[in-house]
Amino acid sequence: MEDSVAEDMHRFEQSFKNITQRYRLINRIGEGTFSTVYKAEDLLYDQYENDWNLEEKENSWFSPQSKQRTCRRKPRFVAIKKIYVTSSPMRIFNELDLLHDLRNSPNVCPLITAFRCHDQVIAVLPYFQHRDFRDYFRDMTVSEMRSYFFSLFTAVQAVHEKKIIHRDIKPTNFLYSPTQRRGVLVDFGLAEREGTDWHACNCSYDEKERRHRYQTSHYASMKQQFREAGQAPPPPTYPKEDTRHSRRANRAGTRGFRAPEVLLKCTAQTVQIDVWSCGVILLTLLSRRFPFFHSADDIDAYIELCTIFGRRRMMEAAILHGQVLQTNIPTISESGHSWEKILLWCTNRNKKDGAGLTEEELEAVEFMKCCLELDPLRRITAEEALRHPFILGREG
Ligand code: ADP
Ligand code: MG
Numbered sequence: 103m104e105d106s107v108a109e110d111m112h113r114f115e116q117s118f119k120n121i122t123q124r125y126r127l128i129n130r131i132g133e134g135t136f137s138t139v140y141k142a143e144d145l146l147y148d149q150y151e152n153d154w155n156l157e158e159k160e161n162s163w164f165s166p167q168s169k170q171r172t173c174r175r176k177p178r179f180v181a182i183k184k185i186y187v188t189s190s191p192m193r194i195f196n197e198l199d200l201l202h203d204l205r206n207s208p209n210v211c212p213l214i215t216a217f218r219c220h221d222q223v224i225a226v227l228p229y230f231q232h233r234d235f236r237d238y239f240r241d242m243t244v245s246e247m248r249s250y251f252f253s254l255f256t257a258v259q260a261v262h263e264k265k266i267i268h269r270d271i272k273p274t275n276f277l278y279s280p281t282q283r284r285g286v287l288v289d290f291g292l293a294e295r296e297g298t299d300w301h302a303c304n305c306s307y308d309e310k311e312r313r314h315r316y317q318t319s320h321y322a323s324m325k326q327q328f329r330e331a332g333q334a335p336p337p338p339t340y341p342k343e344d345t346r347h348s349r350r351a352n353r354a355g356t357r358g359f360r361a362p363e364v365l366l367k368c369t370a371q372t373v374q375i376d377v378w379s380c381g382v383i384l385l386t387l388l389s390r391r392f393p394f395f396h397s398a399d400d401i402d403a404y405i406e407l408c409t410i411f412g413r414r415r416m417m418e419a420a421i422l423h424g425q426v427l428q429t430n431i432p433t434i435s436e437s438g439h440s441w442e443k444i445l446l447w448c449t450n451r452n453k454k455d456g457a458g459l460t461e462e463e464l465e466a467v468e469f470m471k472c473c474l475e476l477d478p479l480r481r482i483t484a485e486e487a488l489r490h491p492f493i494l495g496r497e498g
Contacts, residue, residue, distance in 0.1 A: 103129065111140065114184060118219045125182060125226075132274075136189055136291045140182045141229055147178040164209075164230060164286055179229035180214065185291075187221045193291070194223050200266055200290045201225070207260035209253050211277070211286040230286050235273035238280055240390050244462035247387055248496035249283040251469075254380055255493065257287035259484035262373040265296045269352075271379035272359045273392070292354040296373055357403060358382065358395035362416075362476050365404045368423040374478035377487070381473025388466055389448035405431060411476060412438025419476035441467050465492050 111127045125142040132139035185194050201213035214226045242250070254276055261268055268275075269292040278285035351367040353360070361378035363371055386394045397403035408416045413429065413436050420427040442459055445467065451457035459467065469492035472482035487493060 110138070114138075114140070118217075118222060118224065121217075121219075121224075125180065127182070128179075131181065134274075136186055138184045138186075140184070142180050142182050144178055144180050164211075164228065164284065177214075177228040181211075181227045181229045183225040183227065185223050185225065189291075197290050197293070198223075198225060200293050200295075203264055204261060204266070204290070207257070207264075209257035209284075209286050210260055211288045227288070230277045230279070230288075232277035232279045232285070235278070236392065239273070239387055239392050242280075242387050244460070244466050245497060246280065246283070247384065247466060248493060250278060250285065250387075251380065251384065252488070252493050252496055253278065253283070253285040254287070254383070255484050255487045257285075258376055258380060259488055261287070261293075262376070262484050265373070266290075266293055267296055267371065267373050268293050268376050269355050270359075271376050271383070272356050273383060273386070276383075294352070353400065355379070357397055357399075358393050360400070360403060361478065362404070362407055362419055363423055363478055365400050365407070366420060366423045366425050372478055374481050374483070377473050377481050377484060378478075380487075381470050384466065384470045384473065388445050388463065388470065391448050405434070408434045408438075410438050410444065412436055415476060422477055441471065465495070468492065 107130045111130060115122050115127060124145055126145060128141045128143060130138060131141045185197070198213065198216050204210045205212045211227050211230060214228060216223060216225045218224075254271075257276075258268070258271070268287065268290065270289060271287070275289040276285050276287055349367040349369070351364075351369045352371060353364055353367065355364060355375075359379040359382050361371075361375040364375055382394065386392045395403060395406050397406050408427075408429065408431070411419075413427070413434050415438065416434075417427045442464075443453075445459060445463070446453055446457065469487075469490055472490065473487070475481035482490065
């Protein structure tokens, strides 16, 4: 273990009164924007439940056979999530409150308990043995993808049933064990109840910055393209004295996983934004590219979608949210590109050489298209996803 990690763990043990009486910190396993997560041993664990093989034992809390709903056996290993003290009390309460509501939901990592010491709050969750997404996304078979999405959509359906939007579905927040073919959803730090966009008031979008970025980045890159082609570029079409009110909406989430309605700052976002993010994970697995989208900001992210879906479909989608799309970016074509073409290109296969997507891959693409439907009202719901032939076709 690195010295700095050991030091950090030591500091945490010193600052959090009595924590060492209950938990023995083992390692630091996550460090994010809002928290640090440690693996720890629960010293009050019931020693009699010990004769399992390691992985089964570690994940026994999550096993459907363990009857966790009736006998809440304490797990030996826990994940201690130290929420940064800079997070607002409201935000911390929100995460714990939602986790409490979801305590009996399948494939959602349950909250065991939480403690506070001065301004420091920690959430204690059962430790879930999993593998890093980066280790397996390149070689996951379609059959394994079916199991992955069965687990993921089981969790998402349970969350959505309670009218909760997770808002940050991505590989690091879905802990998956390929050997067990099981995963659990974690990190409700950005989650919210549908219809309560209380983040929106904290989430101001700087209009000046938007204009500046537009004019410097996209216009500049466009100018470059025209210069190379020996042509004069048209002037920027973004209105200089735009008197329209800027829109405010919750944009919380992770770059590359945001649904089009989030990018368009639709104020009535629904649970369907999570289904889009699941679709992006499937796209990552099928394309073997992680991350698939590389946008620096929301405008770039939107342009990436325009490039794939084409101007016509993106214009139709914008109208659904009361927005108008105007673009003269040369790389955005009228009808975009087919998923098959994109996936073959990403995986270095060429249709001309007789290579195409396999039957199984085509089935996965059909499912992915349902998740990556631009119109949230027509996008497949998590409940429908669980009944889709792609998921029903899984083994075991
Ligand atoms: P953050 O808000 O900082 O992203 P997360 O809840 O996503 O916090 O946790 C960060 C990381 O810690 C996860 O990506 C995962 O690697 C690890 N982690 C979180 N909870 C658990 C758990 N129950 N079991 C095992 N590892 C976990
Ligand atoms: Mg996270």
